[in-house]
Amino acid sequence: MTRAVLSLGGNLGDRAGTLRAALVALKEHGLVARSMLYETPPWGPVEQPPFLNAIAVVRGDRDAAGWLALAHELEEAAGRTREVRWGARTLDVDVVTVTADDGTPVTSEDPGLTLPHPRAHERAFVLVPWLALDPTATLPGHGRIADLVAALPAEDVAGVVRWEQLA
Ligand SMILES: Nc1ncnc2c1ncn2[C@@H]1O[C@H](COP(=O)(O)OP(=O)(O)OP(=O)(O)O)[C@@H](O)[C@H]1O
Numbered sequence: 001m002t003r004a005v006l007s008l009g010g011n012l013g014d015r016a017g018t019l020r021a022a023l024v025a026l027k028e029h030g031l032v033a034r035s036m037l038y039e040t041p042p043w044g045p046v047e048q049p050p051f052l053n054a055i056a057v058v059r060g061d062r063d064a065a066g067w068l069a070l071a072h073e074l075e076e077a078a079g080r081t082r083e084v085r086w087g088a089r090t091l092d093v094d095v096v097t098v099t100a101d102d103g104t105p106v107t108s109e110d111p112g113l114t115l116p117h118p119r120a121h122e123r124a125f126v127l128v129p130w131l132a133l134d135p136t137a138t139l140p141g142h143g144r145i146a147d148l149v150a151a152l153p154a155e156d157v158a159g160v161v162r163w164e165q166l167a
């Protein structure tokens with residue numbers, strides 16, 4: 001068994017409906033915990049509408065490639081098409097970390113599946129929801145999430161705004 005931290009985001013169409021549907025689908029795949037939804041300014045060079053983002057923690061009988069395959073299934077179910085890198089999409093699911101049950105993190109430099117996700121440590125839209133969900137979380141190779149959030153520019157952190165309360 002492994003545990004994976006997934007980052008979900010979308011900025012086209014019914015953003016909340018798409019994210020909630022993906023989170024419901026994850027219940028069939030070992031959902032352990034999920035963050036609330038957050039509205040976040042677009043990260044990266046592409047000018048585009050704001051995103052809704054969330055973090056999900058899943059545990060199950062999959063290896064890292066299996067979690068990536070699940071991420072792609074969720075994107076396809078949301079009608080995602082491949083467009084501009086870092087551009088707008090209905091649903092993007094990234095695998096942030098994968099950890100074995102003994103706590104050993106899976107690391108990979110394969111461009112098809114890089115673990116931990118190579119940009120997670122600098123993304124407020126990943127770190128802020130993750131910290132709210134699990135204040136003790138760490139990102140292998142980068143340390144405690146709490147410290148990473150503290151090191152982000154204050155305006156990046158302030159830009160991540162809670163969108164919903166947990167039902
Ligand atoms: N940890 C990972 N999680 C998800 N995809 C990954 C990961 N590492 C590598 N990839 C690869 O990246 C490819 C492109 O992913 P995607 O289109 O979601 O990129 P992006 O969302 O535009 O950028 P970013 O990866 O910075 O979020 C995927 O097809 C996948 O094979």
Ligand SMILES: Nc1nc2c(c(=O)[nH]1)N=C(CO)CN2
Pocket residue numbers: 008009010040041042043044051053085086087092125
């Ligand atoms: N706020 C935010 N910005 C992004 C996001 C995302 O999920 N949230 N995903 C992207 C795709 O790589 C690019 N930029």
